[in-house]
Amino acid sequence: xxxxxxxxxxxxxxxxxxxxxxxxxxxxxxxxxxxxxxxxxxxxxxxxxxxxxxxxxxxxxxxxxxxxxxxxxxxxxxxxxxxxxxxxxxxxxxxxxxxxxxxxxxxxxxxxxxxxxxxxxxxxxxxxxxxxxxxxxxxxxx
Numbered sequence: 610x611x612x613x614x615x616x617x618x619x620x621x622x623x624x625x626x627x628x629x630x631x632x633x634x635x636x637x638x639x640x641x642x643x644x645x646x647x648x649x650x651x652x653x654x655x656x657x658x659x660x661x662x663x664x665x666x667x668x669x670x671x672x673x674x675x676x677x678x679x680x681x682x683x684x685x686x687x688x689x690x691x692x693x694x695x696x697x698x699x700x701x702x703x704x705x706x707x708x709x710x711x712x713x714x715x716x717x718x719x720x721x722x723x724x725x726x727x728x729x730x731x732x733x734x735x736x737x738x739x740x741x742x743x744x745x746x747x748x749x750x751x
Contacts, residue, residue: 699746
């Protein structure tokens with residue numbers, strides 16, 4: 610309770626639907642803040658901006674209605690999954706030496722030069738085998 614010109618005055622603000630008694634300073638700051646928010650909202654409306662809250666439904670928030678353009682679409686994820694499964698089936702159909710070559714180069718991150726040193730084969734030979742294996746794999750994928 611505060612005195613203003615000899616009368617008692619109680620300052621209240623609503624917090625979560627409940628009135629809460631506050632000091633005059635808190636009340637004035639809260640009121641100023643609400644006026645500012647309302648002013649900014651009116652400015653946004655006059656400039657054609659729409660808030661997320663205006664797009665809310667009972668079970669969906671406004672933010673959920675805006676697509677995330679940085680993540681892949683459901684269709685892309687499904688397509689990648691199908692192609693990956695098909696690729697693994699086609700790799701399994703290759704002869705054992707070709708499978709090992711693909712495994713070492715693409716899944717074990719070995720370079721042709723590293724594999725050449727390990728196998729004792731010239732790197733040009735391994736490179737040719739890799740190209741030949743990739744051609745076989747491409748024809749199996751088609």
